[in-house]
Amino acid sequence: MTLPDETLMAFADGTLPAEAAARVAAAVAADPALAERVAELRAGGAAARGAFAHVLAEPVPERLLAALRPRAPAAAPWPGAAAAAARRPPRWRGGLAIAASLLLGLVGGWSLRGGDPGPGRIGPDLAAALETQPSGLPGAPALLTTHALADGGTCRVFTLEEGEGSLTGLACRAAGEPWRLQALVARRGAAQGFAPAGAEDPVLADMLERLGAGPALTEAEERAAIARAWRQPR
Amino acid sequence: MRWGATPRHQRGAPTQVTPFAESLVALLPRLRRFARVLAGSAHEADDLVQAACERALRAEASFAAGTRLDAWMFAILRNLWLDGRRGGAARRGPPMPLEAAESIAGADGRALAEARLALGQVERALLRLPPEQREAIALVCIEGLSFREAADMLGVPIGTVMSRVARGRLALGRSLAGAEPVAGV
Numbered sequence: 001m002t003l004p005d006e007t008l009m010a011f012a013d014g015t016l017p018a019e020a021a022a023r024v025a026a027a028v029a030a031d032p033a034l035a036e037r038v039a040e041l042r043a044g045g046a047a048a049r050g051a052f053a054h055v056l057a058e059p060v061p062e063r064l065l066a067a068l069r070p071r072a073p074a075a076a077p078w079p080g081a082a083a084a085a086a087r088r089p090p091r092w093r094g095g096l097a098i099a100a101s102l103l104l105g106l107v108g109g110w111s112l113r114g115g116d117p118g119p120g121r122i123g124p125d126l127a128a129a130l131e132t133q134p135s136g137l138p139g140a141p142a143l144l145t146t147h148a149l150a151d152g153g154t155c156r157v158f159t160l161e162e163g164e165g166s167l168t169g170l171a172c173r174a175a176g177e178p179w180r181l182q183a184l185v186a187r188r189g190a191a192q193g194f195a196p197a198g199a200e201d202p203v204l205a206d207m208l209e210r211l212g213a214g215p216a217l218t219e220a221e222e223r224a225a226i227a228r229a230w231r232q233p234r
Numbered sequence: 235m236r237w238g239a240t241p242r243h244q245r246g247a248p249t250q251v252t253p254f255a256e257s258l259v260a261l262l263p264r265l266r267r268f269a270r271v272l273a274g275s276a277h278e279a280d281d282l283v284q285a286a287c288e289r290a291l292r293a294e295a296s297f298a299a300g301t302r303l304d305a306w307m308f309a310i311l312r313n314l315w316l317d318g319r320r321g322g323a324a325r326r327g328p329p330m331p332l333e334a335a336e337s338i339a340g341a342d343g344r345a346l347a348e349a350r351l352a353l354g355q356v357e358r359a360l361l362r363l364p365p366e367q368r369e370a371i372a373l374v375c376i377e378g379l380s381f382r383e384a385a386d387m388l389g390v391p392i393g394t395v396m397s398r399v400a401r402g403r404l405a406l407g408r409s410l411a412g413a414e415p416v417a418g419v
Contacts, residue, residue, distance in 0.1 A: 005400035006393070006396040009403065037404065040411065041403050047356045047410055048360065048403060048406055050356065051356045052267045052270045055270050056263045056264070063284060067287045067291075068255045203277045
């Protein structure tokens with residue numbers, strides 16, 4: 001017996017009238033394929049209900065509140081933000097070979113403080129580079145900038161380039177914790193004729209802002225931080 | 235900017251808080267979640283939400299008191315999303331398949347694979363559904379609109395919404411069970 005998916009869905013949700021529900025229940029009991037379909041509809045519905053629920057718990061970005069409320073209480077996320085925004089080059093340079101851009105995966109930045117050991121683990125090569133490699137040197141990965149977090153943590157922006165494109169990522173560590181990947185952006189065609197956007201990349205800029213990261217460390221500040229293995233200065 | 239949000243440096247904040255604006259503030263978390271299902275990335279989603287809020291403030295007079303503000307906002311947000319998709323596909327070029335992107339990871343492909351995993355199995359499966367199923371799922375399953383309310387907003391018959399939700403749920407359920415890949419991509 002075949003039943004339309006809409007009917008099976010209503011059955012799975014318990015919204016069919018009693019008589020129809022009894023008929024479907026009998027059909028489902030007699031046919032394992034139908035029973036599997038009902039189970040899948042039920043599982044899919046339950047999964048969908050909880051999808052992106054973590055977004056509800058995220059702090060609402062200041063810019064959205066500012067769009068709806070007077071400016072008064074809106075503080076810049078860090079002192080250099082306004083200056084950085086003014087310096088910011090055009091994000092999309094027309095005519096350059098940015099054929100496509102794609103956000104691959106956002107690892108919620110707020111997991112940084114949770115100490116969750118699961119998501120965002122990074123490989124040993126990248127971890128070693130994050131630990132000791134100064135920003136601005138060529139390499140795979142190349143480190144682009146370093147940013148301090150208010151709670152003593154550190155974030156670094158890195159890029160990996162290949163013939164077909166590049167990956168730019170943000171890795172952060174809480175004081176004393178291993179580096180974790182926070183965000184990764186893949187851009188095709190960015191390798192030729194376009195400097196890596198780094199912290200200017202809108203996705204990474206957004207993530208840095210959410211994390212409350214400060215402006216990029218100077219070369220001297222970064223050198224000092226690497227020298228003390230990213231521990232807090234005494 | 236892609237969604238029509240006013241650039242930061244040009245933006246003038248509203249001069250006073252209205253009860254209408256405050257009810258929009260209260261909706262922001264749900265608007266952000268809805269936009270995430272449509273747009274995928276957090277940044278694009280927030281651009282959408284910002285543009286929708288700005289448009290809503292200008293269009294307050296056209297909101298019918300006593301009707302659902304959330305549904306009205308979802309409709310505005312979805313229209314902006316559709317506008318962006320129409321214009322954006324040509325500008326951005328074809329989307330790069332995740333697998334192709336993964337192959338350029340080279341030196342640290344494992345990190346990339348782990349980043350994908352970290353997005354959450356459900357979210358990834360959801361974002362792979364066709365847009366019509368995704369928006370139907372977002373409105374009905376996530377935001378709790380009735381099939382009728384969703385049908386009115388989407389401008390399609392109620393049976394079409396039910397069918398899209400059912401197909402989307404089926405595909406989600408299957409992909410989570412690992413029985414077969416999500417269909418219709």
